[in-house]
Amino acid sequence: MAKARVKVPKTAKAGDVITIKTLIKHKMESGNRKDKKTGKTIPRHIIDKFTAKYNGEVFFTSDWQSGVSANPYCAFKCKVDKSGEFEFIWHDEKGEEYTAKASITVA
Amino acid sequence: MSRKAGSRGGRGRGLAALAAGLLLAAGGLVWMPQEVRACEECKGKYEVDGRKSGYLFSTRETQAIQDDDFINPGMLWVEKGKELWTQVDGKAGKSCASCHGNAEDSMRGVYPVYPKYVPELGKLENLEQRINRCRTTNMGAKAWKWESDELLAMTTYIGYLSRGMPINVKIDGPAKPFFEKGKEFYFKRRGQLDMACKHCHYDNAGKYIRADLLSEGRGGGAFPVYRLKWQKIGSLHRRFRGCNKQIRAEPYPFGSDEYVNLELFVKWRSRGLPVEVPAVRR
Numbered sequence: 361m362a363k364a365r366v367k368v369p370k371t372a373k374a375g376d377v378i379t380i381k382t383l384i385k386h387k388m389e390s391g392n393r394k395d396k397k398t399g400k401t402i403p404r405h406i407i408d409k410f411t412a413k414y415n416g417e418v419f420f421t422s423d424w425q426s427g428v429s430a431n432p433y434c435a436f437k438c439k440v441d442k443s444g445e446f447e448f449i450w451h452d453e454k455g456e457e458y459t460a461k462a463s464i465t466v467a
Numbered sequence: 468m469s470r471k472a473g474s475r476g477g478r479g480r481g482l483a484a485l486a487a488g489l490l491l492a493a494g495g496l497v498w499m500p501q502e503v504r505a506c507e508e509c510k511g512k513y514e515v516d517g518r519k520s521g522y523l524f525s526t527r528e529t530q531a532i533q534d535d536d537f538i539n540p541g542m543l544w545v546e547k548g549k550e551l552w553t554q555v556d557g558k559a560g561k562s563c564a565s566c567h568g569n570a571e572d573s574m575r576g577v578y579p580v581y582p583k584y585v586p587e588l589g590k591l592e593n594l595e596q597r598i599n600r601c602r603t604t605n606m607g608a609k610a611w612k613w614e615s616d617e618l619l620a621m622t623t624y625i626g627y628l629s630r631g632m633p634i635n636v637k638i639d640g641p642a643k644p645f646f647e648k649g650k651e652f653y654f655k656r657r658g659q660l661d662m663a664c665k666h667c668h669y670d671n672a673g674k675y676i677r678a679d680l681l682s683e684g685r686g687g688g689a690f691p692v693y694r695l696k697w698q699k700i701g702s703l704h705r706r707f708r709g710c711n712k713q714i715r716a717e718p719y720p721f722g723s724d725e726y727v728n729l730e731l732f733v734k735w736r737s738r739g740l741p742v743e744v745p746a747v748r749r
Binding site: 363365367381383385387388429430431433 | 537538540542543546695698699
């Protein structure tokens with residue numbers, strides 16, 4: 361169900377600080393809601409860890425809790441020195457992983 | 468005993484100080500006059516002949532989410548609708564694209580004219596019903612359920628293709644009696660609270676109801692809307708049902724004649740306002 365979107369500039373100058381935007385479709389079920397019909401608690405199901413890699417090296421991680429909204433948006437900055445590939449990994453509580461990739465050319 | 472009383476007094480003072488602090492915070496942050504929220508250039512776009520879109524009643528933060536197509540989570544449904552457009556479904560082995568071709572050409576301008584009168588049915592039909600009629604009669608497929616991800620995605624996608632176009636529904640000719648019924652619904656008191664749509668969105672628009680700023684109820688160009696409270700896209704009829712429940716009235720079913728008639732009236736109230744799908748509201 362998860363569908364990720366990332367926005368990374370296609371080109372940059374060496375030493376530039378770029379902004380990376382990410383968004384993923386996920387219901388982020390908090391575990392605090394009840395099913396109106398049955399009265400039972402809907403089990404928690406959230407993305408608990410987000411990792412961003414640049415040329416295989418982790419440069420940004422973030423731990424998410426149940427207060428994060430559905431379809432979470434996350435933006436952050438990165439200083440780039442050479443061309444390469446970004447990899448973004450969303451880790452789901454149930455062990456699933458969603459990934460997205462984007463590349464950048466640094467002149 | 469005396470010590471107990473003393474401690475209670477101390478707590479009372481603490482509470483009073485806390486309350487004063489909260490009021491100060493509220494004065495600084497929450498009670499923003501409406502004019503502060505809208506930027507000058509948005510006014511021309513979202514205000515036509517004094518009719519204001521719900522956009523101008525949103526906080527600047529919510530407006531920012533709507534303005535950026537990347538952040539706007541409603542775009543996820545647009546993308547899904549785009550995929551569904553070419554997906555073959557049903558006995559006839561057709562997709563939407565088999566008959567309508569490229570959606571960007573054929574579907575632009577469709578959203579602003581619905582709901583419209585259909586002679587074969589003898590009544591009004593809205594966009595959701597039109598999509599499902601196409602599915603059942605032409606594609607031999609099952610109708611999508613109301614508020615299902617598929618139907619919401621398709622309506623959102625078709626709405627998105629008409630973005631920026633002015634709402635322009637027909638209320639004369641055969642549509643007239645249905646328009647009158649919708650108008651009657653809008654002004655008729657209902658439910659335990661004995662309120663009509665007009666009490667909030669006509670008489671008191673622009674005023675606060677507790678912490679919420681009442682809009683003018685001109686959502687004709689906004690729905691299906693990404694509502695932060697819902698955490699997803701929802702249809703206009705879902706909003707109608709929510710409104711009816713809040714005034715403790717029995718809501719009508721999705722796609723009922725009453726709501727489709729009301730939809731025409733609400734769309735007419737939004738005439739001239741741009742299509743904003745997928746809009747973002749609180």
